[in-house]
Amino acid sequence: MEKYLLYINGEFRESGDKQTFSAVNPATEEVIAEVSKATVEDARDAADAARNAFDSGVWSDLPREERSRILKQVVDKINENAKRLTELEVMDSGSTIKKAGEDVFLSAKSLNYYSKMAAADLNEDVEGLSKAGVSKNIIRREPIGVCALITPWNFPLKMAIWKLGPALAAGNTVILKPAMETSVTACELARLINETDMPKGVVNIITGAGSVIGTELVKNLKVDKVGFTGSTEVGKIIMKNAADNLKKLTLECGGKSANIVLDDADIDMSVDGAIYAGFYHQGQCCEGGTRLLVSEKIYDEFVDKLKNKIRKMTIGDPMDKKTDVGPVINKKQFDSVMNYIKIGKEEGAEILTGGNKAGDKGYYIEPTVFINAGNNMRISQEEIFGPVVTLIKFKDDDDAVKIANDSIYGLGGAVWSGNDERALKVANRLRTGTVWINEYHLLSDRAPFGGYKQSGIGREFGLDGLKEYTEAKHIHIDEIKDRTKKFWYGTVVPKD
Numbered sequence: 001m002e003k004y005l006l007y008i009n010g011e012f013r014e015s016g017d018k019q020t021f022s023a024v025n026p027a028t029e030e031v032i033a034e035v036s037k038a039t040v041e042d043a044r045d046a047a048d049a050a051r052n053a054f055d056s057g058v059w060s061d062l063p064r065e066e067r068s069r070i071l072k073q074v075v076d077k078i079n080e081n082a083k084r085l086t087e088l089e090v091m092d093s094g095s096t097i098k099k100a101g102e103d104v105f106l107s108a109k110s111l112n113y114y115s116k117m118a119a120a121d122l123n124e125d126v127e128g129l130s131k132a133g134v135s136k137n138i139i140r141r142e143p144i145g146v147c148a149l150i151t152p153w154n155f156p157l158k159m160a161i162w163k164l165g166p167a168l169a170a171g172n173t174v175i176l177k178p179a180m181e182t183s184v185t186a187c188e189l190a191r192l193i194n195e196t197d198m199p200k201g202v203v204n205i206i207t208g209a210g211s212v213i214g215t216e217l218v219k220n221l222k223v224d225k226v227g228f229t230g231s232t233e234v235g236k237i238i239m240k241n242a243a244d245n246l247k248k249l250t251l252e253c254g255g256k257s258a259n260i261v262l263d264d265a266d267i268d269m270s271v272d273g274a275i276y277a278g279f280y281h282q283g284q285c286c287e288g289g290t291r292l293l294v295s296e297k298i299y300d301e302f303v304d305k306l307k308n309k310i311r312k313m314t315i316g317d318p319m320d321k322k323t324d325v326g327p328v329i330n331k332k333q334f335d336s337v338m339n340y341i342k343i344g345k346e347e348g349a350e351i352l353t354g355g356n357k358a359g360d361k362g363y364y365i366e367p368t369v370f371i372n373a374g375n376n377m378r379i380s381q382e383e384i385f386g387p388v389v390t391l392i393k394f395k396d397d398d399d400a401v402k403i404a405n406d407s408i409y410g411l412g413g414a415v416w417s418g419n420d421e422r423a424l425k426v427a428n429r430l431r432t433g434t435v436w437i438n439e440y441h442l443l444s445d446r447a448p449f450g451g452y453k454q455s456g457i458g459r460e461f462g463l464d465g466l467k468e469y470t471e472a473k474h475i476h477i478d479e480i481k482d483r484t485k486k487f488w489y490g491t492v493v494p495k496d
């Protein structure tokens with residue numbers, strides 16, 4: 001059986017106490033690999049390695065083009081190994097092969113974007129004030145330093161790349177800590193990076209418990225920034241633990257996004273869209289359309305078609321290209337989702353379809369839709385993170401906006417309508433980081449992604465995402481032409 005090691009300072013090694021944990025396939029409940037379980041000491045070593053690499057300038061002082069070239073080598077390695085990475089992702093996470101294949105493709109694409117951004121000159125010259133009238137003002141975008149990157153289990157490779165790309169493009173050094181549930185592709189990535197010209201210590205990848213090594217990285221004074229994707233609950237803990245040296249934070253947390261179907265929407269398309277929004281990756285998507293808001297004017301037809309379509313979905317082996325619905329990640333998540341289904345029934349909502357375990361092996365749950373639900377119910381307010389959608393009826397556009405915004409979260413959401421102008425008016429009023437119109441889930445390398453409210457702090461992707469990994473420095477150069485100049489203590493005095 002494959003055994004994965006920690007990757008610290010360009011070397012592969014076992015954890016300090018030689019402990020490992022098992023990588024489990026959620027479709028079969030079988031162990032697929034053993035993974036090293038890092039100790040607090042190992043996490044400190046990784047932070048030291050990243051600190052030394054940053055301070056030595058082996059990465060941050062490289063010419064931009066050189067950093068770009070090395071990142072492109074990583075892109076090429078991912079593409080060359082796409083099949084293997086996809087299959088491992090399926091086995092480790094229960095993702096359908098269709099989704100995993102796309103994740104690997106999009107990971108390479110996103111890193112390719114940031115490899116190009118690495119070569120871009122983000123520094124600017126701006127106008128400034130000077131008594132002599134001659135000053136030059138430079139804004140430099142410098143790396144922050146050492147970044148700890150902590151990722152969840154739903155899009156393992158993609159989440160790792162979303163963070164590695166901008167952090168490395170900006171010149172930082174990093175320690176990546178993937179979720180224990182899905183560490184395998186991050187470990188494979190360490191092997192691929194080790195085959196490139198990446199200098200030692202720039203990328204460190206350690207596996208193990210978030211409560212142990214994650215906490216150490218978040219508190220470690222050698223770490224300057226934490227980039228985190230995961231639950232809002234852990235995001236809050238990280239924010240508190242990161243306070244001692246005032247670490248910079250990017251937090252991508254939970255969501256309960258509203259997927260709004262207006263009365264003029266194309267019903268067949270929006271039914272397909274609602275299934276895609278709610279059940280993509282078994283609903284284990286932070287931006288998923290888990291609150292489905294449907295106009296009362298089209299409600300009956302919509303609900304009927306939705307039920308029929310969902311019942312035709314193929315639940316089964318995620319390695320099979322025909323499979324639409326794979327297992328949820330593990331037993332704990334399975335129990336939690338089944339408990340929410342129980343809560344929904346107790347709250348008085350009614351099951352339109354689904355609601356049961358599927359198959360006898362693996363953590364499969366039928367795609368489930370609740371109807372006759374209120375937005376105040378727990379199944380409408382809490383993130384279930386499984387194949388459960390709550391359908392809520394609304395009267396008019398104002399009502400839809402009001403319900404959509406009545407949430408502690410604000411990550412994604414969509415509007416389905418035959419009229420772009422009307423949809424845009426609704427989209428503009430939603431307090432959320434991304435709104436799709438007649439689409440769902442699709443992100444752009446160039447457009448920011450992130451949350452309002454308790455869905456997070458900061459943005460990933462595009463220039464905004466890159467800037468999250470930089471410090472802005474202003475350098476003011478005053479030309480010494482006039483040696484008699486007076487310094488500017490201020491000249492504007494309010495009149496009596």
Ligand code: NAP
Binds near residue numbers: 214231234237253451
């Ligand atoms: P999680 O439990 O919050 O864990 C996320 C990561 O944080 C894991 O690597 C975890 O380690 C680590 N961690 C746990 N406790 C920690 C601590 N005290 N200090 C530092 N790190 C710690 O989330 P998850 O269950 O993996 O993922 C599901 C959640 O992620 C959902 O809430 C979902 O909405 C959110 N999510 C958000 C986005 C987004 O972009 N907004 C994207 C995907 C997922 P271990 O689990 O390995 O111990």
Ligand code: MG
Binds near residue numbers: 024093
């Ligand atoms: Mg696994």
